[in-house]
Amino acid sequence: MGERRAPLGIVSSTETTAEAPSTLTAPAATGRVAFVTGGSRGIGLACARRLQADGYRVAVTWRTERPSPLSGPTGTQPLTAVACNVTDSADLDRAFDEIEAALGPVEVLVCAAGITDDALLLRMTDERWDRVIDTNLTAAFRACKRASARMVRRRYGRIVLISSVVALLGSAGQTNYAASKAGLIGFARSLARELAGRNVTCNVVTPGIVTTDMIAALSPERLDALTSSVPVGRAAAPEEVAAAVAFLVSDDAAYITGAVLPVDGGLGMGH
Amino acid sequence: MDNEAAFDKFKSCAVEVLQVPAEKITLEAKFTDDLEADSLEVVELVMALEEAFDITVEESELDGVDTIGQAFDLVTSKIG
Numbered sequence: 001m002g003e004r005r006a007p008l009g010i011v012s013s014t015e016t017t018a019e020a021p022s023t024l025t026a027p028a029a030t031g032r033v034a035f036v037t038g039g040s041r042g043i044g045l046a047c048a049r050r051l052q053a054d055g056y057r058v059a060v061t062w063r064t065e066r067p068s069p070l071s072g073p074t075g076t077q078p079l080t081a082v083a084c085n086v087t088d089s090a091d092l093d094r095a096f097d098e099i100e101a102a103l104g105p106v107e108v109l110v111c112a113a114g115i116t117d118d119a120l121l122l123r124m125t126d127e128r129w130d131r132v133i134d135t136n137l138t139a140a141f142r143a144c145k146r147a148s149a150r151m152v153r154r155r156y157g158r159i160v161l162i163s164s165v166v167a168l169l170g171s172a173g174q175t176n177y178a179a180s181k182a183g184l185i186g187f188a189r190s191l192a193r194e195l196a197g198r199n200v201t202c203n204v205v206t207p208g209i210v211t212t213d214m215i216a217a218l219s220p221e222r223l224d225a226l227t228s229s230v231p232v233g234r235a236a237a238p239e240e241v242a243a244a245v246a247f248l249v250s251d252d253a254a255y256i257t258g259a260v261l262p263v264d265g266g267l268g269m270g271h
Numbered sequence: 272m273d274n275e276a277a278f279d280k281f282k283s284c285a286v287e288v289l290q291v292p293a294e295k296i297t298l299e300a301k302f303t304d305d306l307e308a309d310s311l312e313v314v315e316l317v318m319a320l321e322e323a324f325d326i327t328v329e330e331s332e333l334d335g336v337d338t339i340g341q342a343f344d345l346v347t348s349k350i351g
Contacts, residue, residue: 198311
């Protein structure tokens with residue numbers, strides 16, 4: 001690969017001076033600061049608990065219900081729970097300030113905050129569309145922008161965005177949700193290219209059907225119909241998604257960036 | 272802070288971020304042509320300067336800042 005110095009405004013990603021990160025200079029896995037948006041429930045909480053068990057110092061945002069308990073297994077740090085509306089820039093900034101003051105700069109960012117607000121397109125209001133795009137995609141943009149500054153300066157960062165199998169599969173009634181989740185993929189890959197030279201990786205996990213509040217409202221018949229289309233024949237436990245996230249932020253995944261890792265029981269195969 | 276002390280401080284940020292010898296940090300030096308800095312390195316330099324001088328630089332203020340001299344003028348305009 002040749003060296004290419006691009007004009008101001010365009011970032012070159014083909015620098016020949018990029019070296020494998022030294023394990024002597026990368027921050028130790030134990031005690032790294034991880035921030036999970038949407039970490040008070042569902043997939044986000046499972047990610048927070050898994051990273052906590054793996055020895056990270058974990059902060060989570062919560063909106064309606066503070067996670068409990070904050071403590072984890074013996075020898076691990078309690079969760080730092082920060083009340084935060086991720087769609088409010090000032091609130092997210094304040095949350096980052098609080099976390100940096102309590103734990104230090106964020107080294108691992110998991111964007112798991114997400115909502116659905118389903119309607120057929122012909123019935124979808126601007127408000128429903130905006131709400132879902134704002135929470136699922138724009139909030140990730142804000143969080144990544146804020147976290148990236150320190151990550152770039154410190155030459156270390158791991159970012160994982162929680163997308164969805166529907167990003168590439170599509171789902172009737174979920175044009176807003178699918179668009180927001182597909183948007184995360186383009187965003188993640190662009191950011192991955194921008195920051196790869198600074199030892200900051202950005203990857204995406206696409207869960208399929210996961211046993212969380214998001215599907216708890218479905219009727220047993222509807223849930224059966226959905227899971228019958230999954231080759232593995234069941235919904236995932238949130239911990240199975242968290243395991244993929246834990247891998248992507250680990251030292252073993254230092255050479256993985258811009259990847260889209262499905263955790264969907266084969267539902268999204270071929271996309 | 273006098274101008275010379277400010278430029279010394281500016282220069283040490285530039286050397287650290289851009290990984291170039293101090294002699295190359297002259298007022299006329301262009302980021303891309305002379306210092307081979309890509310846009311991410313310029314962003315990193317701005318962040319380092321914000322920290323070092325305790326200032327904030329808005330995105331729009333970077334338009335047209337192509338040389339060390341222009342960047343230094345921007346910094347000194349904020350430190351008074």
